[in-house]
Amino acid sequence: MADPPPRTLADVLAGAVGPVAVPADDAEQIDHLRLRLDEAARAAAAVAGWTPDAPLRLTKGVVTWLLRCPRRALAPPESSGSDDVVAGLIVDAAAKVATLVPQRAATVEAAVAFLVATGDEGVADHLASLAPAARAALLADVGTRVAQLTSGWPAVEPDWWPRVEEPVRARLADGAVTVGGRVDLAFGGPPTSRPAVLVEVKGGRWYDGMRADAHLYAILVALRDGRSPSAAVTVVADGTTQVEPIRPALLAHAAERLDEAMQVAAALAVGEAPAARPGPYCDHCPVRADCPAGTSWRATKVPA
């Protein structure tokens, strides 16, 4: 009987300790994707005028918003001061602490201290700014999420080369377009003998759109390493774990999204008015007050 598919990060790591099984045409497919993206980037740069000195810099957030709501893609960076954002950062940091220091409990306090040590004092400042009751409520909520996330966190063998916040970037069209980000947790990959496994940690509730972030990182890692990762795992604080084997079709889909995002960005760069596409995310949009489409959508939606 065939083994059941992996459902958790522990399953993935336990099931992938053998020699790397790289499909024979993996390198060829990655070269094809690289060429395709490079062509798309050159075409978009020719329209928008991006150059290596003044490039288009895409990140997972920018790609997401260019495709979901271009109006939002041009909004100022989101404030890191909301409870939701702070909770997400703490959960994310807790997963990193659990990976880096498995012998100690990855508590909320340890996660906040880790963030401060890395130079991010925004979370600690936000907590300090709250009234005692609000702070206690937020910490209780985050504590539950952290406990949920870390309760099944695996002890990672050193040979997996665990890395946190691993930078990955692709330079396209000779640097006129760059696509970059930091993988929350990365394991294996060259020059280890193990396949690359990427982990994205999410502090909120699962929704299907989360998968796109991991797909984007999978293609960036494939382009960097010349070898596809074996799996992308999205771990969510609500208890959801999404394990996705990296198939060629998935990388091709991620490339299509990137291509489309570059085309949207090029149109915006030459002055096209950004389309506003309202949706549930309007409630948290930093420009919701100035967005008629979003205001209208929010007024008509049925309260949950």
Next chain:
Amino acid sequence: MTSATRGGWDAVGTADRLRRRVADELGAVLAAGPVGVGRVHVGWVAARDVAGCAARYRGQGEDGWGFPGWSPATAAGAVARAALLAYLDDHERPGSGAAPPPAPLGTVRQWMRSCRDLSADGVAGWVAERRDDGDAAVLAATAAGASRWLAGFLRVMGWPLPADLGLLNAGQGTLTWRPAGVAGVSVSGGADARLGRVSGAGRFSLVVHRPAGGDDGAVEVRATFEAAAGALARGIAPEAVLVTAGDTGERLRLAVDDDVLAAGGGLVVDVVRQRVIATERGFDPADATPGAACRHCERALECPPGQAWLHGPGHARGGLPVGA
């Protein structure tokens, strides 16, 4: 005319000429300025800042010009190199056999655990202090940064490492050039490794590893600076500088010739020149070169060119129009 042809590379003579030329220019710059410029150490960060915006560099003042002190961010590379050096030392002992690639996190943590001497120089002493204080968060953040650095370095360089690779700035002290007759000025490079043996033949390259870099335009400037700083500090010019990028996996190789060294020497002199000007008139927005660094500049509010750039029409953020 160039003497630095690949066939007849006079590495020692070339470096000697560079030393004389840079020392002369430094002497002239200091002689033309006021007394009291003080000590000026020229490293890559200062050279980069001056090349980016002279006004911003001058505006940083004494607090910004010096080493900011050890932190997880500043310690990552130093810890990674020291840990790798220790690993290589352990595995190059006779009879140790072919070494497996060092698992970054485990290798870094093992080295950090070995740091017990509070009076040790450099990053080892700082790690020992943090351990003595029981500062688990800082130690974890340092291990994270160092293991990230080390993983990227090994990924780009491959394993086993090239047989002629030697680590630099790995706790053995930093080579520094103090030009004769120019009081108070010192220059050192920040290369992470060398490829080849450092000898009068000059058949060696310097390696600079960037774990991540958003500013690709600075890569060639970095290589140019390291070529000159390496030649000044060693008295032997390298034949090339290799810049590796952990995030993209790319390598840029800059062949060193007289033009590269002259440009790198110019970066060194520019730092001292700006310190002289800083003594004379401090921050002056008239010398600003507005750009992306304006977003993080502490003097941005007092800098009309910077404000114009930040709020100008058509100004893009990462290639996209702002707030359209």
